Amino acid sequence: LWTQVLERLQLQLSRPSFESWIKTANAERLEDNSLTICTPNAFHRNWLQKRYIKTIADTVQDILGYPVEIHVTVAQGDESVRFAESEVARSSPSNDTTPKASPSNNVKPPELNQKYVFSRFVVGSNSRMAHAAALAVAESPGREFNPLFLCGGVGLGKTHLMQAIGHYRLEIDANSKIFYVSTEQFTNDLIASIRKDSMQSFREHYRAADILLVDDIQFIEGKEYTQEEFFHTFNTLHEAGKQVVLASDRPPNQIPKLQARLCSRFSMGLIADIQPPDFETRMAILQKKAEYENMRLPRNVIEYIASNYTSNIRELEGALIRAVAYISISGLSMTVENLRPVLNPGIEKVAASAESVMMVVADVYDVSVEDLKGNSRRREISWARQIGMYLMRQYTDLSLPRIGEEFGGKDHTTVLYSCEKISQLKDSDPSLEQKLRQLADRISITSRSRN
Numbered sequence: 521l522w523t524q525v526l527e528r529l530q531l532q533l534s535r536p537s538f539e540s541w542i543k544t545a546n547a548e549r550l551e552d553n554s555l556t557i558c559t560p561n562a563f564h565r566n567w568l569q570k571r572y573i574k575t576i577a578d579t580v581q582d583i584l585g586y587p588v589e590i591h592v593t594v595a596q597g598d599e600s601v602r603f604a605e606s607e608v609a610r611s612s613p614s615n616d617t618t619p620k621a622s623p624s625n626n627v628k629p630p631e632l633n634q635k636y637v638f639s640r641f642v643v644g645s646n647s648r649m650a651h652a653a654a655l656a657v658a659e660s661p662g663r664e665f666n667p668l669f670l671c672g673g674v675g676l677g678k679t680h681l682m683q684a685i686g687h688y689r690l691e692i693d694a695n696s697k698i699f700y701v702s703t704e705q706f707t708n709d710l711i712a713s714i715r716k717d718s719m720q721s722f723r724e725h726y727r728a729a730d731i732l733l734v735d736d737i738q739f740i741e742g743k744e745y746t747q748e749e750f751f752h753t754f755n756t757l758h759e760a761g762k763q764v765v766l767a768s769d770r771p772p773n774q775i776p777k778l779q780a781r782l783c784s785r786f787s788m789g790l791i792a793d794i795q796p797p798d799f800e801t802r803m804a805i806l807q808k809k810a811e812y813e814n815m816r817l818p819r820n821v822i823e824y825i826a827s828n829y830t831s832n833i834r835e836l837e838g839a840l841i842r843a844v845a846y847i848s849i850s851g852l853s854m855t856v857e858n859l860r861p862v863l864n865p866g867i868e869k870v871a872a873s874a875e876s877v878m879m880v881v882a883d884v885y886d887v888s889v890e891d892l893k894g895n896s897r898r899r900e901i902s903w904a905r906q907i908g909m910y911l912m913r914q915y916t917d918l919s920l921p922r923i924g925e926e927f928g929g930k931d932h933t934t935v936l937y938s939c940e941k942i943s944q945l946k947d948s949d950p951s952l953e954q955k956l957r958q959l960a961d962r963i964s965i966t967s968r969s970r971n
């Protein structure tokens with residue numbers, strides 16, 4: 521049965537998903553209406569449960585003709601379990617909810633991520649000022665820097681710092697009302713309140729905050745009604761000496777379509793920016809993260825990651841997590857050499873689009889995209905087409921049938937044949953391998969510039 525399931529899943533899923541998550545799992549037993557699948561570790565189990573359980577159940581039902589319940593278990597004795605589980609927990613915000621303030625009708629309770637505390641924030645020269653300001657605000661809210669406006673690029677720690685203020689405050693006074701909200705959430709609450717004719721409770725809710733943390737305020741651009749309402753919320757809080765903290769990917773005066781009066785309000789406290797971290801700071805962040813998660817990594821592996829992921833701390837951490845997951849699944853040892861395939865920063869950062877694969881292949885092999893989608897059997901064209909199918913399989917998330925569609929409605933077996941052929945040739949032909957790598961780089965660049 522499991523072999524049949526695997527065969528079918530291979531057709532439905534992309535190659536990386538299939539190889540990392542499905543092929544490495546095993547069917548343990550089938551009893552009555554329940555199938556138990558065994559995975560190498562907890563990280564793997566959670567991932568299967570989250571992403572693939574339905575697909576697997578449907579496939580099994582298809583083959584057996586009746587529905588079965590799928591249970592996923594973990595093989596005994598895996599050390600990475602603790603580490604991996606904590607990552608999975610982090611990715612689902614419901615685990616991190618602190619049920620503090622009582623919500624009024626339409627307004628959700630605040631959610632603070634338990635990991636976003638000061639003690640886990642590594643201070644470097646890039647974030648010294650923002651960190652000091654956040655700490656000052658946490659110690660005496662509503663005094664000096666009101667509002668505190670944190671700005672900096674994606675993944676540089678704005679949300680982390682902002683929530684750290686909340687945690688710190690709650691430690692001092694568990695009753696203080698800390699509201700963390702994204703701008704989007706604020707807008708949604710507002711819209712819901714208008715619909716339900718409950719503006720009163722919306723206003724009461726937001727204006728009762730001791731500290732109001734509003735994330736990604738740049739998204740307020742052009743939303744006239746939200747700006748109007750937020751202006752009043754802001755003023756009420758500010759006049760009452762309550763603290764407002766805002767985070768944005770750019771300073772107030774660069775947010776387009778922001779009312780002048782809001783722009784001036786946002787700028788009246790302190791604007792503190794966070795820059796990308798330097799190498800030393802990146803090393804320190806990785807070390808701290810590894811320490812917290814009880815991971816031992818060779819120094820050169822940490823250096824390798826720190827030197828390849830430079831502009832976004834979320835990606836830096838993501839690379840570390842991927843490395844650990846990969847090692848625990850593959851059973852390889854933790855060396856830079858073994859990690860290269862998963863940590864290749866070029867192609868890894870941006871999932872390639874089918875379109876970019878088409879464009880690059882057409883360009884490099886000097887054929888047209890129509891040729892690639894067509895049925896011509898001319899040698900150069902069918903070669904380019906096979907290369908294209910192979911690359912699409914390697915660097916996109918598309919399944920074999922979907923790739924077939926991209927190439928003008930070819931059968932999935934044709935796609936599979938091409939992928940296997942190119943893959944075999946590549947193994948015995950270094951010049952082809954090099955060519956494929958160049959193509960991959962170009963696809964990566966093309967995908968990125970079009971994102």
Ligand code: ADP
Pocket residue numbers: 635636640641642643644647672673674675676677678679680681805833834837
């Ligand atoms: P932003 O809100 O600026 O996009 P986040 O606050 O969400 O970024 O940070 C992204 C990830 O990087 C989070 O997991 C956060 O804990 C981590 N991080 C960011 N800055 C630091 C830092 N200085 N020290 C430790 N972890 C950090």
Ligand code: MG
Pocket residue numbers: 678679680735
């Ligand atoms: Mg953020």
